[in-house]
Each structure stands twice: as C-alpha cells, then as structure tokens.
Amino acid sequence: MSASFAEECTELKKKYDGCFNNWYSEKFLKGLSMENECADEWSEYEACFKNALRQKGLMPMLEDAREDAPFEDGGRLKGDK
Amino acid sequence: MVKFYSSNYTYDHDFGVVSLAVFLKYPNPYSSHVKSVDTVSRHIDSEGRLHTTRLLVKKGRLPKWATSFLGRINESYILEDSIVDKDNKVMQSWSRNLDHTKIMRVDEHVKYQGTNQGTTIAHTEVRILSQFSLIRDKIEAFGHKRFPENMLRSRKGMNYIMELITAGGFKLYRQTNSA
Numbered sequence: 001m002s003a004s005f006a007e008e009c010t011e012l013k014k015k016y017d018g019c020f021n022n023w024y025s026e027k028f029l030k031g032l033s034m035e036n037e038c039a040d041e042w043s044e045y046e047a048c049f050k051n052a053l054r055q056k057g058l059m060p061m062l063e064d065a066r067e068d069a070p071f072e073d074g075g076r077l078k079g080d081k
Numbered sequence: 082m083v084k085f086y087s088s089n090y091t092y093d094h095d096f097g098v099v100s101l102a103v104f105l106k107y108p109n110p111y112s113s114h115v116k117s118v119d120t121v122s123r124h125i126d127s128e129g130r131l132h133t134t135r136l137l138v139k140k141g142r143l144p145k146w147a148t149s150f151l152g153r154i155n156e157s158y159i160l161e162d163s164i165v166d167k168d169n170k171v172m173q174s175w176s177r178n179l180d181h182t183k184i185m186r187v188d189e190h191v192k193y194q195g196t197n198q199g200t201t202i203a204h205t206e207v208r209i210l211s212q213f214s215l216i217r218d219k220i221e222a223f224g225h226k227r228f229p230e231n232m233l234r235s236r237k238g239m240n241y242i243m244e245l246i247t248a249g250g251f252k253l254y255r256q257t258n259s260a
Contacts, residue, residue: 002117002118003116003117004117004119013119013120016120020120021104024131028131028167034129036124036125045120049120049121061179061180064179065160
C-alpha cells in the first residue's frame, strides 16, 4: 500500500486502507454493506492527514480545487466531442 | 492550446478486481514516480455509489527543455475524484494537476465498464492545456510521445496489481492486523 504524503500518517493510512480494501471487496461490491465500516480507522487517519495539510500550507490549494469543476456534462472533458 | 488524446483497453478481469486495483494501484514497479496517495474524502450517496477523492504526489518528470526555463519542479500534486457504481459495473475517475497549471494542465477521465463476459473496458480521455503558446509544438510533441508511454505503463501497473489481487497475495485487513 502506498505511503501518505506526510510520513507520520503512513501507518494510520495503511491501517485505514487495509480496512477499506477489505470492506470494499468483501462487502460493498457484494452488496452486503452500504455503510463504510472503517470509521475509527478513518477518523484517526483523517485527523493526522488534515493536520499535515494545514502544517504544510496545502489546505488552500485543496479547497480551491474543490470549487473548480473542470468536468461538466456528465463527466466528459470540456470541449470534447 | 488544447490537445486531446483517448484510448481504449480491455482488462481480462471482472469489474470487482479492476475497480479494487484502481484503489490499490500504487505503489507498483511501473509507477515509481508516484510518491504518495492519500484519501481526502469518501462517502456513499443515496443511490449507493461510492465517491472518493484522493491526493497524489508525483515526482516531477518534465523533459529537459522545460526545466531549462521552468527550473526544476520536484513534485506535482494530483487530485483524483472517482465514483463507483457497482450496480451498473461502472467506475469513473477524474484527475488533474493542482500546481504548475499555467505551464501545463492535464485532465484525465477514465471510465471502467464491466462486461457480462467478466472483462472490463477502460476508456481514457486526456486533455492537455497550456498557456505557453511559444512552446506549444514542444508540448504537443511531448504529449504525443508521453501519452502512449503513460498508457502502457499504467496498464502494466494495473495488471501487476490485479495479478496480486487474484493470486491472493494482497495484504488485506486481517492479515495486516495479525502481522
């Protein structure tokens, strides 16, 4: 599994990824669970990751990106035929 | 200037394996330039579709002519949104670079469609935009050369991960926990 961009979050990320991958393949795809069951792993990882984003000053770039929507028309790239 | 590229490819694996491979794709031996992948947000909508946003950091791999006037770009941030619609066996992903966008902005849309034959068709569309009209020929040539190379590397990486998944060699949660 891949590393987190913030080294200190990599272990938490791998724990979350492991939980998610298992839930995704064993439950979600089989229609057994429509609820993400990795909430504990997620909140630990998210807190670490968001904190690192703030410390590295990357929050504004990410927030700007959320407002910018390059993929209109049901997901086709703008200007595409 | 705007340039478009597109490509179709059929994976010999079903939708479940292919869509999981998209999430597990990095690291793989064909994509050593991808340094990290983080999940920014994830939710399931009222129609049961899984939405994920991820932030990828890639090492800069600009050609020499570009570094001569742009300086050395060490890394680039990529934001990727994806939606998995498991009932229709469709996964779509949209990604774009967040920085260095004036030099070159690359938007990529991939649609994975599972078939009844147990294969999955991937349709990729890439759009390259640049405000640097003086170097547009170079950027176009760069794009032409790089697009097929990137597609090939991406497929090799996906196939590598899918082999791991189907061989049961992927560490899932229980195994990582007991380790």
